[in-house]
Amino acid sequence: MMLKLYGFSKVNAYARGHTRDLRVLWALEEMQLPFELVGMDHPAHDLTTDAYRRLSPFEQIPAIDDDGLVLSESAAIVVYLAKKSGRLIPGDHAGEAQVIRWCFTAMNSVEPPLLSLMVHDWTADGSCSKPRDFLIGWINRVLTNLERWFADRDFVATKDFTVADILMAHVLLSGIKNEGLIVPYPRVASYRDRCLARPAWKRTIAAYGARVEAG
Known part of the structure; x- marks a missing residue:
């Protein structure tokens, strides 16, 4: 079947x-x-x-x-x-553990602030800027740490492209509606674009x- x-x-x-x-x-x-x-x-x-x-x-x-x-x-x-x-995904336990780690990171650390900003911008009436300011700060903290992580890496979990990169690249693609958010993070942007350039x-x-x- x-x-x-x-x-x-x-x-x-x-x-x-x-x-x-x-x-x-x-x-x-x-x-x-x-x-x-x-x-x-x-x-x-x-x-x-x-x-x-x-x-x-x-x-x-x-x-x-x-x-x-x-x-x-x-x-x-x-x-x-x-x-x-x-x-x-690597065949060894250590490599597999890193892929699993970064799959969870994409879902639980990177996607939530991006989705939260998206939902806020769908629903807010503009009467108070504090929630949006908080979300932008949250996103910047996450992207700053991700930028640091990519200082000497092409891919997020191992030296090779893995399913963790599929999840992370898609989160960055679908979650960032305003490209200005990622401009201050050139390594993150380059990483995303490198993954999305795959045939x-x-x-x-x-x-x-x-x-x-x-x-």
């Missing part, structure tokens, strides 16, 4: 091109793993059915069904695929753009 990936076929225009199924699609392209894509129509409420909740309890994309092994959460999925394929990412985003409708 071929691995099934549940990804978007239609999503709102603002999110299109930034959704988390891209992380798994990118990993699958890098690993050259065969899969069947199950297209989900977000505006038509495909994600809120009882059947889909059994795959993804929080009604989110992506999810996979690998011959009965069901996973949701993009970071969990890419780590599973890396370990299954033996690609984009597998270019093929992934091109195929996604041709397939996924704005709804």
